[in-house]
Amino acid sequence: AQKVTQAQTEISVVEKEDVTLDCVYETRDTTYYLFWYKQPPSGELVFLIRRNSFDEQNEISGRYSWNFQKSTSSFNFTITASQVVDSAVYFCALRGRGGSEKLVFGKGTKLTVNP
Amino acid sequence: GAGVSQSPSNKVTEKGKDVELRCDPISGHTALYWYRQSLGQGLEFLIYFQGNSAPDKSGLPSDRFSAERTGGSVSTLTIQRTQQEDSAVYLCASSFGRRSQETQYFGPGTRLLVL
Numbered sequence: 001a002q003k004v005t006q007a008q009t010e011i012s013v014v015e016k017e018d019v020t021l022d023c024v025y026e027t028r029d030t031t032y033y034l035f036w037y038k039q040p041p042s043g044e045l046v047f048l049i050r051r052n053s054f055d056e057q058n059e060i061s062g063r064y065s066w067n068f069q070k071s072t073s074s075f076n077f078t079i080t081a082s083q084v085v086d087s088a089v090y091f092c093a094l095r096g097r098g099g100s101e102k103l104v105f106g107k108g109t110k111l112t113v114n115p
Numbered sequence: 116g117a118g119v120s121q122s123p124s125n126k127v128t129e130k131g132k133d134v135e136l137r138c139d140p141i142s143g144h145t146a147l148y149w150y151r152q153s154l155g156q157g158l159e160f161l162i163y164f165q166g167n168s169a170p171d172k173s174g175l176p177s178d179r180f181s182a183e184r185t186g187g188s189v190s191t192l193t194i195q196r197t198q199q200e201d202s203a204v205y206l207c208a209s210s211f212g213r214r215s216q217e218t219q220y221f222g223p224g225t226r227l228l229v230l
Contacts, residue, residue, distance in 0.1 A: 035218070035219075037221070042223070043204065043223060043224055043226075044221060044222070044223045044224070045206065045208075045221035046221075047218055047219075047220060047221075050218050091158065101146065101148070101163050101165075101170075101171060102148065102160035102163060102171065102174065103148075103150075103158075103160065103219060104160075105157060105158040106157075107157045108157065108158075
């Protein structure tokens with residue numbers, strides 16, 4: 001069975017602080033795909049990044065960076081110099097190869113960035 | 116280009132009534148997914164369409180739930196004899212193809228409240 005755990009339910013930071021959102025996953029598939037989505041107060045899930053299991057290179061996009069470590073089954077997300085607009089619920093998701101095409105989501109981490 | 120659209124954005128109904136939720140995927144996307152987001156259960160997969168057929172219906176919670184897709188485009192999720200526990204946000208997503216690496220793009224959701 002596939003499972004995604006986001007142990008941090010809520011995080012509150014002050015603007016300009018760095019913050020890391022944790023994601024730990026479980027799968028028996030040797031090939032799989034990991035995703036991060038952002039859900040702002042408006043409610044729409046916004047795609048942030050996709051990572052393939054065979055590509056462990058970390059990625060940086062502006063203030064966002066992702067650290068993928070197969071050895072610890074983790075795919076953590078860091079926001080550098082957080083801003084109020086980063087306030088949202090962030091979801092980590094997993095999709096295996098073959099079989100069901102569904103995304104398995106973690107419970108989400110609610111991030112509040114205070115001015 | 117236009118994203119995934121869903122209608123209605125909000126629906127209030129009485130227990131026992133039937134409801135229909137509509138999803139219009141991104142043009143050219145052959146795969147379509149329905150998910151449900153509720154406070155207690157997080158984001159749950161309901162059903163997946165490839166073209167007009169549904170290879171995976173494993174997430175439908177009961178036989179009161181059904182879905183169809185016509186013309187490889189619009190999909191309708193129908194809930195018969197609604198119950199209060201059906202209250203949730205119903206999210207639709209689409210992807211270009213069915214391969215696991217394809218990113219699913221989500222619509223704004225339909226917020227259903229069953230009184």
